[in-house]
Amino acid sequence: MTYRTQNVAFPYFVVALLLFGLQVIVGLWLAINYFFTVPQDVVNVFSFATARAMHTNLAVLWLLLGFMGSTFYMVPEETESELAWPKLAVAQLVILSLTGVTALVGFLFGWTQGRPLLEIPFTLDVVIVIGVLMFLANIGTTMIRAKRWTATQGSLLAGLVFLALMYLFGMPFYKNLAVDWYYWWWVIHLWVEGAWELIAAALTAFILMKLTGVDRKVVEKWLYVELGLFLFTGIAGTGHHYYWLGAPKYWLWVGGIFSALEPLPILLMVVDTLRDVRKRTKPLEPKLTWVYLIGMIILHFIGAGLFGFAHTLPGINYYTHGSQVTVSHGHLAFFGAYVLLNLTFFYFAIPRLKGLPGNNYDERAGHWGFWMMSLGVVGMSLAFAVAGVLQSYLERMMGQSYMLSQEPIRFWMFVVFLHGLIVVAGVFITIKHLLTLKPAPAGAGGGAGS
Amino acid sequence: MTEKAAKWIFWLGTLSSLVLFLVLTVDTHSQFAALTHADQLDEQVIAGKRAFEHYNCNDCHTILGFGGYYAPDLTRAYTRLGSDTIRRRLAAPDVAFADSYRKMPQQNLSEQEIADIVAFFRWVSEIDNHDWPPQHSEARWKRSTERLMAGAVLSPGAALINQEDCLTCHALGDRGEKIGGRLEWIGSRRNSAWIAEYLANPEAFAPGTEMPSFEHLSGEQRLMIGEFIVSLDTAEGR
Numbered sequence: 259m260t261y262r263t264q265n266v267a268f269p270y271f272v273v274a275l276l277l278f279g280l281q282v283i284v285g286l287w288l289a290i291n292y293f294f295t296v297p298q299d300v301v302n303v304f305s306f307a308t309a310r311a312m313h314t315n316l317a318v319l320w321l322l323l324g325f326m327g328s329t330f331y332m333v334p335e336e337t338e339s340e341l342a343w344p345k346l347a348v349a350q351l352v353i354l355s356l357t358g359v360t361a362l363v364g365f366l367f368g369w370t371q372g373r374p375l376l377e378i379p380f381t382l383d384v385v386i387v388i389g390v391l392m393f394l395a396n397i398g399t400t401m402i403r404a405k406r407w408t409a410t411q412g413s414l415l416a417g418l419v420f421l422a423l424m425y426l427f428g429m430p431f432y433k434n435l436a437v438d439w440y441y442w443w444w445v446i447h448l449w450v451e452g453a454w455e456l457i458a459a460a461l462t463a464f465i466l467m468k469l470t471g472v473d474r475k476v477v478e479k480w481l482y483v484e485l486g487l488f489l490f491t492g493i494a495g496t497g498h499h500y501y502w503l504g505a506p507k508y509w510l511w512v513g514g515i516f517s518a519l520e521p522l523p524i525l526l527m528v529v530d531t532l533r534d535v536r537k538r539t540k541p542l543e544p545k546l547t548w549v550y551l552i553g554m555i556i557l558h559f560i561g562a563g564l565f566g567f568a569h570t571l572p573g574i575n576y577y578t579h580g581s582q583v584t585v586s587h588g589h590l591a592f593f594g595a596y597v598l599l600n601l602t603f604f605y606f607a608i609p610r611l612k613g614l615p616g617n618n619y620d621e622r623a624g625h626w627g628f629w630m631m632s633l634g635v636v637g638m639s640l641a642f643a644v645a646g647v648l649q650s651y652l653e654r655m656m657g658q659s660y661m662l663s664q665e666p667i668r669f670w671m672f673v674v675f676l677h678g679l680i681v682v683a684g685v686f687i688t689i690k691h692l693l694t695l696k697p698a699p700a701g702a703g704g705g706a707g708s
Numbered sequence: 709m710t711e712k713a714a715k716w717i718f719w720l721g722t723l724s725s726l727v728l729f730l731v732l733t734v735d736t737h738s739q740f741a742a743l744t745h746a747d748q749l750d751e752q753v754i755a756g757k758r759a760f761e762h763y764n765c766n767d768c769h770t771i772l773g774f775g776g777y778y779a780p781d782l783t784r785a786y787t788r789l790g791s792d793t794i795r796r797r798l799a800a801p802d803v804a805f806a807d808s809y810r811k812m813p814q815q816n817l818s819e820q821e822i823a824d825i826v827a828f829f830r831w832v833s834e835i836d837n838h839d840w841p842p843q844h845s846e847a848r849w850k851r852s853t854e855r856l857m858a859g860a861v862l863s864p865g866a867a868l869i870n871q872e873d874c875l876t877c878h879a880l881g882d883r884g885e886k887i888g889g890r891l892e893w894i895g896s897r898r899n900s901a902w903i904a905e906y907l908a909n910p911e912a913f914a915p916g917t918e919m920p921s922f923e924h925l926s927g928e929q930r931l932m933i934g935e936f937i938v939s940l941d942t943a944e945g946r
Contacts, residue, residue, distance in 0.1 A: 291778065291810075298802050301811040306778045307767030372761030374775045433754050435832055436744045439774055440736070475711070482714035490721030493729045502840035503772045504743045505736050510838075512732065516725070576842060580773030580781060654842045657941075659897045660780035661808065668809075 259610045261334035263341035266348055268611050270327025271604050273355050274320040275689045278597075281316035282682045284309055289678050292671030304366070311365045311377040317592065318375070319358045323351070324600035325457055326393055329414060331607045332464050333397055336411040337404030343396050350396070354389040357382050373438070375446060376428040383429045390422045409478040410463045413485055417456030424448045436504035443499045450595070451492040451520065451562075458558075458599050459484050459527065465551065465606050466531060470538035480530045487523035491516050498570045502579055510572040517570040521563035528555045544609075544698065546621040549628055550602040557594025557632065565590050565639070577654040582667065583646030590639035593631075604692050618698040623691045630684025638677035645670040743836045756828025759821045768812070772837060779810065784844035786833040788893040790878070790886040791826050792918045798822045803915055830886075849892040853881035853940060865936025868929055872922065880940075888919060896941040900934030907933060 259265070290296070291306045330347055334340055341347060361378045364370070370377040378386070397418065401411060428445035432438035463481050467474055497513025531551065535542075542548050565587040569578040578584070605624070609617045645667040653663035740746065760766065766775040771782045785794060797804040799822060801812035817825075839845050857866075869875070869891075875884035880891040894903070907930045910919040922930060 295809045296811060298811045298814070301813045305764075305768065305813040307764045307776060307813075310767045310776050310778070311764065368762075368764070370761075370764050372764045372766060374766050377764065377767070431758075433757070434740065434744055434746060434749060435757060435772065436740055436835060436837075437737075439772055440733075442774070479709065479711045479714045482711070482718040483709070486714075486718035486721035489718075490725045493722070493725040494732075496729065497732075500736075502837045503774075504740070504835040504837045506739050506743070507838060508732070509736075512728070576840060579840065580770040580775075580777065582777055585777055657843045657896055661810070662897070664810075 259613065261340050263344040263347075264331050264334050264607075265611060266341065266344050266351075267327040267331035267607060269348070270323050270330065270351055271608065272693065273351065274324040274327065274600065275604070275692060277316050277320035277323070277358070279685060279689055281313055281320060282678070282685050284313040284316065286675065286678050286682060288313055289671055289675040293668040293675065308365050310374075311370060312362055314375050315358070315361060315365075315377060319354075321592075321596050321600060323354065324603070325418075325454075325461075326350075326354075328461055328600070328603040328607065329393075329397060329418065329457075331603075331611070332414065332461065333400055333411065335468075336408055336414075336464065337401055337406050339400060339404040339406075341396060342399040342403060346392055346396050350389050350392045353385065353392075357385045357389065373428075373442065376442065380429060383425075387422075387425070390425070394418060394422060408474070409481050410460050410467075410474075413456050413463070413481060414460035417453045417460060420456065421449060421453035424453060439503045440500065440505065443496055447496045447499055448493070450591075451495060452489065454596060455488045455492065455523075456485060458595060459488065461599060461603055462527070462531065462551075462555075465602065466534045469540065469547065469551070469606070470534045471540045472534045472537055477530075477534065480526070484523050484526050484530065487519075487526060491519040491523060495520050498575070501572050501575055514570070514572050518567065520570075521559070521567050524559045524563040528559050531555045543616075544618050544621045546619075546624045546628065547602065547605045549625065550598060550605055553628065553632055554594065554598035554602050557590065557598060557636075559594075561587070561590030561592075561594035561639070565643075577650045578646065581646045581649045581654070582642050583650060586639045586642035586646050589635060589642060593635045598632075601688065601692075608692060608695055612695060614695065614697050616698070619695045620698050623687055627684050627688030627691055630680050631688060632684075634677045634679075634681035634684055638674050638681065641670045641673040641677060645674075745831070745834050748831055748834070750827075752824055752827040753831040756824035756826070756831075759817070759824050760828055763815050763817070771832065772835070773840065779812070781841055781844070782829060782832070783835075783837070783841060784833050784846070786826070786829040786886060787846050787879075788844050788890050790888045790890070791830070792877070792887045793889050793914075794826050794829060795822050796914060796916050798825060800916065844893075846890075849890065849940075850881050853892060856940065857881065863932075863936050863939075864929075865932040865934070865939075868925070868933050869936065872925070872933075874933075877919070891937050892940045895937040895939070898934075898938070900931055900938045903934030903937055904930035 287309050288306065291309070296306075330341060357378075361382050364379065364382075365377060369379055371379050371383075397415060401407070401415060424445050427441040432441065459481060463477050466472065467477050494512055495516040497509040498517040500509035500513060532555075535548070535552070569575055569583050569587065609619045648666055648670070649663050652658045652666070653660055760771075765782075768776045768779040769782050770777060773781060773783070789797075797812070798817055800814070802814050805812055839847055842848075869880070874880075874891070877887040878884050878889065878891050879886055884891075898906075904927065906913050907922040907925065908927075909921055909923070910917050911921070922933075925933075
């Protein structure tokens with residue numbers, strides 16, 4: 259850590275990690291719902307719908323808080339100046355956390371907007387917008403005052419503004435269901451395959467420059483190409499969600515063609531990262547940070563790129579749309595792209611915030627956490643995929659009723675649950691490890707290259 | 709690659725995709741009214757959508773394929789179930805799904821809310837979305853029934869269905885109403901013995917149903933109706 263105000267990042271990481279823990283526990287309960295018959299009396303007060311709203315909103319909330327914390331860490335170093343208003347950053351965390359907790363408790367009492375992933379009621383949406391405006395004002399002012407523009411922070415700021423703008427499209431009530439979903443995807447798709455990718459590319463570029471010591475000019479040149487490809491494929495690629503919602507038929511062509519290209523920018527990101535790692539001028543230390551970095555780009559490519567491509571062509575999507583195939587892709591993509599990105603950044607930033615010697619730390623427990631989470635989520639996604647293919651075949655192709663087609667799926671949901679247990683254990687090991695990072699033990703290779 | 713070329717790729721890629729997307733968005737809006745029959749989007753349908761959101765139905769069910777994947781897709785709920793079946797399930801899910809391994813929460817909806825949601829589902833079921841989902845395709849049901857009727861001598865079960873005026877409430881092929889379930893849909897889920905028993909006493913299976921009893925028919929006749937309905941289920945072409 260070079261700048262005092264980078265410290266505001268730490269409480270963001272703490273809150274994000276605690277919400278992450280809560281998210282995966284609710285996930286276990288959702289899996290139980292699939293293979294165990296929850297009694298009517300329990301369903302009446304705590305339905306699958308309520309739990310799902312909590313699971314997904316917790317995911318979005320903690321990932322966003324993680325991005326914000328990472329931004330507060332990165333911007334002072336990129337601008338070579340202190341944050342404009344560090345106290346505002348703390349106030350913003352309090353506001354957003356309280357809003358998030360209020361929303362979660364509200365779900366339990368049926369206070370919801372009732373639209374998947376965007377369940378947070380309008381009143382709370384307004385508070386969130388205020389919190390995000392505080393954030394953008396803080397970051398924007400810091401950058402403008404510093405007048406030291408880099409492509410990396412430009413990409414970060416663009417991603418954050420893009421993210422905030424798209425959120426607005428999810429707020430109003432739409433009378434027409436087709437129009438409703440049309441703009442719902444402006445939030446969901448243009449976030450994860452647009453704005454969030456800009457943020458991910460910026461944060462990854464920043465870490466790569468710091469960790470590998472590769473020249474900024476090289477990293478940022480390829481950043482432009484990555485971003486160009488992300489946005490070229492991602493914006494029009496929104497069309498792959500417009501196949502079956504009552505929109506004109508040309509979306510089958512536009513969505514199919516552009517989204518078939520969507521793996522390309524991710525592949526470029528993999529190639530760029532591996533090239534930077536090969537050309538590094540600094541040692542691979544501590545090893546865990548690198549394991550996270552490489553794990554992230556590989557699972558980002560498999561989860562978002564390959565699993566996404568697998569069911570994006572209209573001819574296939576006609577049978578797999580809205581099945582467990584989507585769930586499989588969703589879990590692996592979110593984990594690979596955004597969960598691991600946040601955790602990579604935390605592992606990069608926390609030792610520096612704590613001023614551990616040589617930015618190194620005792621990494622042993624962290625490896626367990628990484629592998630349990632990653633293998634758990636991969637196994638879970640494969641089980642979801644089997645369930646999804648079964649469902650697509652039995653229900654969509656053979657015309658079985660939904661509940662009949664769900665019978666063989668119950669077993670696979672039990673397999674999901676078993677993997678979920680491993681994930682939860684891995685998550686808690688990781689949380690504990692990150693929040694209690696200790697200096698590397700003497701003689702364990704620490705500090706050699708610092 | 710030079711940095712200049714990289715910047716060109718960024719701006720060309722971003723702007724070309726953005727322009728295409730925005731132009732198509734404008735065009736899509738000009739077609740939504742026709743594709744979704746927006747002229748039939750009345751106050752009751754809107755009230756139904758509000759109720760649908762108020763009770764967070766969409767986090768278990770999908771509609772147009774979006775939402776939770778825990779319960780059946782509702783895009784064509786009206787087409788396959790009919791208004792009476794939907795009404796009963798919404799009014800007393802604990803009864804309707806008593807034997808199911810997955811439960812639907814009892815939300816104590818008012819009569820008005822139920823009527824609104826039925827109107828909403830009816831409107832949704834008519835959205836022209838390139839015939840998705842495949843398993844609830846009305847066009848395919850109609851085609852397969854047409855084939856069956858053309859190829860077979862009129863079966864006694866079919867004659868009984870005419871004689872008893874089943875299509876005053878049920879849909880079959882191109883004909884009928886959507887108060888009870890579509891007969892092809894029932895045929896794909898039930899066996900003939902079950903249908904025969906149901907016909908004798910619908911109230912025992914579906915408390916509160918509008919369907920009258922067909923006890924005046926003989927057991928054999930009811931079974932014939934059941935066999936005909938089950939024969940509507942063609943595994944091909946779903």
